[in-house]
Amino acid sequence: MLSGSHENQQYQDFLISESRRGLIPPDLYDALIPNFQEDMVLLDFGCGLGYTSGFYSEKFRNEKNLNIFACDYQVEILDSLWRRIVENKLKHITPFFMPKRSRLHFPKWILPADHVFFSLSLSTTENPVDVLTTIKPTLKEGGLVHIIGWDKEKTHPLLTDIVPEKERLSLGQVESYLGIARYNIIKQYKTSGPFFALTVVPQPVQDDSYTVKTEKPVPPKPDLPKPDLPKPDLPKPDLPQETPLENDKNEKDLIDEYLPIPPETLESPEEGS
Numbered sequence: 001m002l003s004g005s006h007e008n009q010q011y012q013d014f015l016i017s018e019s020r021r022g023l024i025p026p027d028l029y030d031a032l033i034p035n036f037q038e039d040m041v042l043l044d045f046g047c048g049l050g051y052t053s054g055f056y057s058e059k060f061r062n063e064k065n066l067n068i069f070a071c072d073y074q075v076e077i078l079d080s081l082w083r084r085i086v087e088n089k090l091k092h093i094t095p096f097f098m099p100k101r102s103r104l105h106f107p108k109w110i111l112p113a114d115h116v117f118f119s120l121s122l123s124t125t126e127n128p129v130d131v132l133t134t135i136k137p138t139l140k141e142g143g144l145v146h147i148i149g150w151d152k153e154k155t156h157p158l159l160t161d162i163v164p165e166k167e168r169l170s171l172g173q174v175e176s177y178l179g180i181a182r183y184n185i186i187k188q189y190k191t192s193g194p195f196f197a198l199t200v201v202p203q204p205v206q207d208d209s210y211t212v213k214t215e216k217p218v219p220p221k222p223d224l225p226k227p228d229l230p231k232p233d234l235p236k237p238d239l240p241q242e243t244p245l246e247n248d249k250n251e252k253d254l255i256d257e258y259l260p261i262p263p264e265t266l267e268s269p270e271e272g273s
Contacts, residue, residue, distance in 0.1 A: 004124060004167045005163050005164065005167055006046075006048065006121075006124045006167075011162055012077060012080075014158075014162055015049060015120065016049045019158060023156065023158065023159075023193045023194060023195065024148065025193075026055065028148070028191075028197055029052065029056070032115075032146050032197075033056065033059075033115060036060050036063050036066070037114065038065055039065045040060075040063075040065070040066050040067075040115075041066075041068075041069070041111045041113045041114050041140070042056055042066075042067070042068045042069070042115045042117065043069050043110070043113040043115070043116045043117065044068065044069065044070040044071070044117045044119065045071060045116060045117060045118055045121055045131075046072055046119075046125075047081065047119075047121075048077055048120075048121075049081055050070055050081045050084060050085070050090075050093065050095070051119065052119040053070040053081075053093045053095075054084070054088070054093070056068060057090040057092050060092070063092075066091075066092045067092060067111055068092050068093045069096065069111070069113070070093055070094065070095045071095070071097070071098035072095070072097070073097065073098050075097065078095050081095050082095060101126075102125055102126050102127035102128075102131050102134075103130050103134050104135055105134075106138055110138065112138060112143070113138050113140060113143055114140055114144070115143065115145075115146060116135060116138065116139060116144070117145075118145070118147045118148070120149060120150060122147055122149055122169065122174070122177075123167060123169045124167075128174075128181075129177050129180045129181050132145075132181035132183065133181045133182075136202050142201075144186075144199055144201060145183070145199070145200045145201065146199050147174060147197070147198045147199075148195060148196070149169050149195060150163050150169075150194060150195055151168065151170065151171060151194055151195055152168040152170040152173070153171070154193075154194035156194040171196045178198075178200055182202060182203040183200040183201065183202055184200060184201055184202075185198055185200050186199055
């Protein structure tokens with residue numbers, strides 16, 4: 001998370017005030033989840049003092065099978081949220097601490113969510129693409145992500161002092177982050193105030209590692225007759241000429257010269273010698 005206005009108690013108090021409701025009407029949150037579904041799970045990321053969590057706790061107060069997980073990295077804010085839950089007798093909300101980082105790792109006891117909310121919190125993250133990417137495992141199949149943010153390209157007197165322009169995002173920036181993180185926008189809500197609102201879903205995972213690829217059989221090549229090509233006329237090698245034998249001796253003479261002398265041709269030695 002970035003350091004900024006969201007760490008200011010004045011801003012956190014503003015987010016649960018009537019002034020905030022005047023800028024972002026509660027009807028928007030009604031439209032994001034119009035009806036309850038059995039065993040519904042909500043994840044309120046960067047919950048602050050729990051405006052979003054408290055809204056749905058009140059809206060679905062009489063429902064039994066509802067779980068709202070609200071996370072933030074500011075311990076003092078979480079303590080204040082617990083106090084609000086007790087004082088206002090809010091149900092179904094479980095606040096928990098989330099470390100200040102962009103690559104998210106949630107506790108194993110967190111249930112998969114039907115709805116994940118970035119309600120004025122995506123702009124506080126250091127790397128929105130990493131956050132959007134690593135939050136995907138918390139979603140149920142078919143789960144939705146809702147993004148509400150102060151629009152950098154719109155102005156309002158209340159925002160000028162509370163949330164500087166540099167701490168806001170434009171709709172174009174968010175759309176770029178969603179494209180990189182591989183999300184599809186399924187609904188963009190019409191707004192008259194200085195904010196934008198989107199509902200998005202992760203793009204289907206394309207994994208070819210388990211896809212059986214069927215290849216067309218290759219027909220055997222026909223046995224074609226080999227062409228009768230003419231043999232090339234290669235030049236004869238220039239071999240060295242034979243050297244004449246010494247004293248004009250032919251091969252037979254040489255062979256005879258080195259044959260052993262037959263014993264009968266040897267003269268018998270004289271007696272007494």
